[in-house]
Amino acid sequence: MKAVITVVGKDMVGILAKVSSFCAECNVNVLEVSQTILQDMFCMIMLVDTANMQVPFTEFSEKLEGAGKDLALSIHVMHEDIFNSMHRI
Amino acid sequence: MINTSDILETIAMIEEEHLDIRTITMGISLLDCCCGDQKASCDKVYDKITRKAEKLVFTGEQIEREYGIPIINKRVSVTPVSLLVSGCQGDPVQFALALERAARTIGVNFIGGYSALVQKGFTPGDEALIRSIPQALAETEHICSSVNVGSTKAGINMDAVRLMGQVVHEAAVATADKGCIGPAKLVVFCNAPEDNPFMAGAFHGVGEPDCVINVGVSGPGVVKYALSKIPDGDLSDVADTIKKTSFKITRMGQLVAQQASKRLGVPFGIVDLSLAPTPAVGDSVAHILEEMGLEQCGCHGTTAALALLNDAVKKGGVMASSHVGGLSGAFIPVTEDAGMIAAARSGALSIERLEAMTAVCSVGLDMINIPGDTSPEVIAAIIADEAAIGMVNSKTTAVRVIPAIGKQVGDELDFGGLLGGGPVMPVSTISPQKFIHRGGRIPAPIQSLKN
Numbered sequence: 001m002k003a004v005i006t007v008v009g010k011d012m013v014g015i016l017a018k019v020s021s022f023c024a025e026c027n028v029n030v031l032e033v034s035q036t037i038l039q040d041m042f043c044m045i046m047l048v049d050t051a052n053m054q055v056p057f058t059e060f061s062e063k064l065e066g067a068g069k070d071l072a073l074s075i076h077v078m079h080e081d082i083f084n085s086m087h088r089i
Numbered sequence: 090m091i092n093t094s095d096i097l098e099t100i101a102m103i104e105e106e107h108l109d110i111r112t113i114t115m116g117i118s119l120l121d122c123c124c125g126d127q128k129a130s131c132d133k134v135y136d137k138i139t140r141k142a143e144k145l146v147f148t149g150e151q152i153e154r155e156y157g158i159p160i161i162n163k164r165v166s167v168t169p170v171s172l173l174v175s176g177c178q179g180d181p182v183q184f185a186l187a188l189e190r191a192a193r194t195i196g197v198n199f200i201g202g203y204s205a206l207v208q209k210g211f212t213p214g215d216e217a218l219i220r221s222i223p224q225a226l227a228e229t230e231h232i233c234s235s236v237n238v239g240s241t242k243a244g245i246n247m248d249a250v251r252l253m254g255q256v257v258h259e260a261a262v263a264t265a266d267k268g269c270i271g272p273a274k275l276v277v278f279c280n281a282p283e284d285n286p287f288m289a290g291a292f293h294g295v296g297e298p299d300c301v302i303n304v305g306v307s308g309p310g311v312v313k314y315a316l317s318k319i320p321d322g323d324l325s326d327v328a329d330t331i332k333k334t335s336f337k338i339t340r341m342g343q344l345v346a347q348q349a350s351k352r353l354g355v356p357f358g359i360v361d362l363s364l365a366p367t368p369a370v371g372d373s374v375a376h377i378l379e380e381m382g383l384e385q386c387g388c389h390g391t392t393a394a395l396a397l398l399n400d401a402v403k404k405g406g407v408m409a410s411s412h413v414g415g416l417s418g419a420f421i422p423v424t425e426d427a428g429m430i431a432a433a434r435s436g437a438l439s440i441e442r443l444e445a446m447t448a449v450c451s452v453g454l455d456m457i458n459i460p461g462d463t464s465p466e467v468i469a470a471i472i473a474d475e476a477a478i479g480m481v482n483s484k485t486t487a488v489r490v491i492p493a494i495g496k497q498v499g500d501e502l503d504f505g506g507l508l509g510g511g512p513v514m515p516v517s518t519i520s521p522q523k524f525i526h527r528g529g530r531i532p533a534p535i536q537s538l539k540n
Contacts, residue, residue: 004091004096006096006097006100008097034093036093038243043093043097045093045096047091050330057155058154058155061154061155061157061475062154074104076100076157077157077159078100078155078156078158079155079156079157080091081156081344082099082156082158082341082344083091083095083096083099084091085340085341085343086095086099086335086337086340086341087091087092087095087098087099087343
């Protein structure tokens with residue numbers, strides 16, 4: 001399945017590196033990344049492929065969201081279908 | 090890739106605007122559990138529910154984590170228990186206790202279906218069940234009860250209405266030491282839907298399959314937020330905005346329903362398109378009406394605003410789901426809605442206004458605290474009025490009033506959790522006694538003759 005990772009918070013050095021290296025550790029393939037900085041707020045959206053993920057999905061999302069909290073970032077990992085079903089007919 | 094603003098919009102809806110799936114309700118038929126002997130029937134009821142719904146809570150939580158959407162309640166609805174009582178005699182409360190054990194085992198927060206459908210008359214089983222409701226609600230925590238006393242096709246069974254006036258009162262007395270929680274789990278319907286996933290009125294109708302998944306969505310906060318972005322739009326803009334928002338909310342419900350159905354191996358029934366408020370700030374239907382421009386919910390204009398809201402919710406939602414059912418519309422439970430509670434406290438909202446509102450939205454007089462000394466005849470008359478609105482307008486109406494034993498107008502009664510709490514509201518004490526005691530049936534209206 002594909003999942004969407006969103007990261008919102010204050011910009012700082014190494015956010016992209018941290019998130020993507022965690023994905024690599026879990027064998028999660030990053031397919032697309034889009035990021036913008038609005039004023040000082042960092043906003044990144046990643047589309048990832050979790051087909052060959054080595055940990056259960058819930059563990060992956062909990063760990064990543066937990067890591068985000070430590071850095072005062074709001075991180076969400078959600079199944080791609082929720083966005084597709086809500087915004088596409 | 091999906092549009093960035095769409096992604097952020099979805100996350101804001103969930104994080105800040107209280108968007109959630111209110112309930113995944115598994116409907117289970119108990120018709121094959123009735124075997125003549127009550128003890129054996131109760132065991133079969135317990136076995137069937139715990140077998141069918143074993144993974145309901147686990148699956149709900151799994152979907153919640155994977156999709157990042159909160160699913161507040163996982164529940165079960167069953168065949169009206171009066172049918173089992175008719176089949177094997179005995180004390181109906183034994184069935185309530187068996188259901189309670191099953192609810193505790195599988196971890197759901199309510200099982201609905203301690204119910205009877207008596208719009209035209211009672212069977213002995215129906216009457217025994219109805220008379221046992223106060224005791225059943227007092228001896229259980231997770232069981233919800235409902236009685237259908239009227240329909241557009243059958244008219245109103247006024248003997249049942251009179252009996253329910255007593256039962257509501259007795260249910261409050263029987264649970265007076267627990268904050269009168271009994272009647273908060275008891276709904277009296279006219280035109281009850283057979284596939285409603287929302288409590289306390291959920292039951293699994295006899296026309297339903299053996300097991301089915303129904304989902305109820307929510308999201309008053311999302312609608313209010315969307316309206317706050319068009320402060321100067323006219324009412325056509327308001328209706329359009331509500332429709333679009335309702336479409337998005339319902340798509341999420343449809344997705345969750347399909348996933349739950351697939352993972353549990355149970356057919357998908359319906360999505361109930363409802364705006365169900367909670368006492369949390371920012372999750373109120375009354376605040377949507379106020380966002381439209383009313384100073385406070387309950388003022389003149391409230392019924393019109395609610396009619397617009399209810400219609401737009403349905404129009405937006407109906408295209409988003411393959412099967413729509415249940416109650417589908419805006420709910421107005423007073424104690425469960427922060428804006429309604431405030432309006433009731435300030436005196437802006439009266440029972441008479443609420444009654445008018447029930448003519449244009451789903452359900453009816455819902456979660457209203459009334460003085461504890463309100464007579465059973467007055468309660469019955471409240472039920473009769475609501476049932477008449479439902480019968481004539483071919484819609485579902487219901488009454489869930491809570492006589493607050495030992496309390497008077499202005500006192501507060503709190504239930505906690507999703508049921509909330511609020512002030513005791515004034516009720517007319519002019520007596521309808523003679524009318525209620527006449528009994529018999531109010532004939533079905535002419536609009537029932539459609540064939």
